[in-house]
Amino acid sequence: xxxxxxxxxxxxxxxxxxxxxxxxxxxxxxxxxxxxxxxxxxxxxxxxxxxxxxxxxxxxxxxxxxxxxxxxxxxxxxxxxxxxxxxxxxxxxxxxxxxxxxxxxxxxxxxxxxxxxxxxxxxxxxxxxxxxxxxxxxxxxxxxxxxxxxxxxxxxxxxxxxxxxxxxxxxxxxxxxxxxxxxxxxxxxxxxxxxxxxxxxxxxxxxxxxxxxxxxxxxxxxxxxxxxxxxxxxxxxxxxxxxxxxxxxxxxxxxxxxxxxxxxxxxxxxxxxxxxxxxxxxxxxxxxxxxxxxxxxxxxxxxxxxxxxxxxxxxxxxxxxxxxxxxxxxxxxxxxxxxxxxxxxxxxxxxxx
Numbered sequence: 001x002x003x004x005x006x007x008x009x010x011x012x013x014x015x016x017x018x019x020x021x022x023x024x025x026x027x028x029x030x031x032x033x034x035x036x037x038x039x040x041x042x043x044x045x046x047x048x049x050x051x052x053x054x055x056x057x058x059x060x061x062x063x064x065x066x067x068x069x070x071x072x073x074x075x076x077x078x079x080x081x082x083x084x085x086x087x088x089x090x091x092x093x094x095x096x097x098x099x100x101x102x103x104x105x106x107x108x109x110x111x112x113x114x115x116x117x118x119x120x121x122x123x124x125x126x127x128x129x130x131x132x133x134x135x136x137x138x139x140x141x142x143x144x145x146x147x148x149x150x151x152x153x154x155x156x157x158x159x160x161x162x163x164x165x166x167x168x169x170x171x172x173x174x175x176x177x178x179x180x181x182x183x184x185x186x187x188x189x190x191x192x193x194x195x196x197x198x199x200x201x202x203x204x205x206x207x208x209x210x211x212x213x214x215x216x217x218x219x220x221x222x223x224x225x226x227x228x229x230x231x232x233x234x235x236x237x238x239x240x241x242x243x244x245x246x247x248x249x250x251x252x253x254x255x256x257x258x259x260x261x262x263x264x265x266x267x268x269x270x271x272x273x274x275x276x277x278x279x280x281x282x283x284x285x286x287x288x289x290x291x292x293x294x295x296x297x298x299x300x301x302x303x304x305x306x307x308x309x310x311x312x313x314x315x316x317x318x319x320x321x322x323x324x325x326x327x328x329x330x331x332x333x334x335x336x337x338x339x340x341x342x343x344x345x346x347x348x349x350x351x352x353x
Contacts, residue, residue: 009331010055013028013030013041013055014030014050014053016041017030017041017043017047017053018047020041020042020043020044021041021042022040022041022042022080022081023081024041024042025040025041025042025081026040026081026297027041027057027294028041028055028056028057029041029055029056029057029058029059029062029075030053030054030055030056031053031054031055031056031062031065031067032048032052032053032067033052033053033054034048034049034052035048036066036067036068037067037068037069037070037071038056038059038062038063038067038068038069038070038075039070039072039073039075040070040073040075042073043070043072043073043075044072044073045070045072045073059075059076081297084121084125084300085125085297085298085300085301085302086300086302087111087121087300088121088122088125088126088300089300089301089302090111091107091110091111091118091122091130091300092126092133092272092300092301094107094110095107095130095133095134096272101131101134101135102134104118104119104130104131107122107130118130125298125299125300126276126279126299126300128275128276128279132275133272133275133276136271136272136275189208189232189234189235189236190208190209190235190236190238191206191207191208191213191228191232191235191236191237191238192206192207192237192238192239192240192244193205193206193207193214193225193228193237193238193239193240194239194240194244194245194247194248195221195224195225195248196248196249196251196252197252198217198252198255198256199255199256200217200255200342200345200346201217201218201219201342202217202218202219202220202221202224203215203216203217203248203251203252203255204216204218204221204224204225204228205244205247205248205251206228206232206237207240207244207247207267208267210265210267211264211265211266211267212247212251212264212265212266212267212317212320213232213266213267213268213269213316213317214228214231214316214317215251215316215317215318215319215320216228216318216338217255217318217319217338217339217342218338218339231316246264247264250262250263250264251319251320254319254320255319255346256349257349258286258319258322258324258346258349258350259286259287259349259350262319262320264320266317266320266321268316268317268321269316270311270314270316273301273304273307273311274311274314276299276301277295277299277308277311277312278311278315278321280295280298280299281295281312281315281321281322281323281325281326282321282322283298284322284325284326286322286350287350287351288325289325289326289327289331289347290325290326290327291326291327291328291329292305292306292308292309292312292326292328292329293305293329295308295326296308308326309326309334309335312326313335313337315337318337318338319346322346323336323337324336324342324343324346324347325347325350333347
């Protein structure tokens with residue numbers, strides 16, 4: 001790593017210190033040579049002079065250099081952000097373990113918060129509301145149960161539904177099709193697709209009746225089509241007509257200018273955890289990046305860095321859900337399903353005005 005790179009990174013860190021940016025807590029610590037203490041970026045103390053500040057990545061590094069923890073921001077104790085993330089992680093586990101989804105009031109009471117405060121905290125950290133998270137988890141359980149249970153009725157009750165009538169009232173919304181069709185491998189589902197060209201290669205866009213379910217990038221259009229067939233082996237794939245051109249235009253437009261917003265409806269199928277990660281990815285501003293560890297903290301699962309990376313790799317809609325904005329903790333570009341060279345190109349395009 002060059003000295004210039006280190007200087008740029010330190011200046012970015014200093015800007016976070018000046019702004020008292022709590023979002024950077026845990027990413028680094030700043031050490032004040034005149035007082036001998038180290039602090040979080042969000043420390044409320046008056047900032048020291050820039051010339052007297054150095055940065056450390058870990059507490060161990062700061063203390064090995066002879067610095068002691070600040071008494072105001074307590075950098076050696078869990079931050080409020082970390083405590084909130086752990087609280088929401090426990091709430092997610094509580095939802096997942098329950099036979100029937102707990103109510104908002106029950107969840108809030110369990111964590112000694114008001115329903116309004118809990119709902120806002122959960123939504124901010126998890127990226128979805130408690131109800132949406134519970135529905136996504138139940139959908140994942142139902143999908144597995146439909147493939148393993150002897151009957152559809154067994155799967156419905158085994159997934160936490162109190163009555164079959166309640167399930168059938170929302171089956172289309174939950175699965176995108178009837179339960180029997182899902183159990184049979186979605187043989188009646190129709191997916192339209194088209195392939196266009198961009199400056200980064202071929203772009204395949206596919207959509208179900210609910211919305212865009214795939215945006216893929218590659219060099220070989222035939223390979224992209226085979227990948228789509230592997231994702232939806234029982235569906236009927238139909239080459240789209242002229243009315244589908246707006247989908248291709250929107251996807252190619254985002255490849256050329258990835259800072260633009262994708263406004264078409266999405267049909268993203270994944271586990272509850274994947275849905276949380278994908279929601280967090282869509283919250284990363286254009287031109288910015290976040291590490292896998294940062295995303296794990298934001299969704300309330302600070303130890304799930306590897307699982308976050310796997311969810312990024314499973315993202316079915318490139319550019320619309322910007323997994324290219326996730327990098328390693330040292331800033332390096334790591335694996336990208338559609339190629340690291342494309343990831344680098346997308347990030348470079350976002351930095352241009």
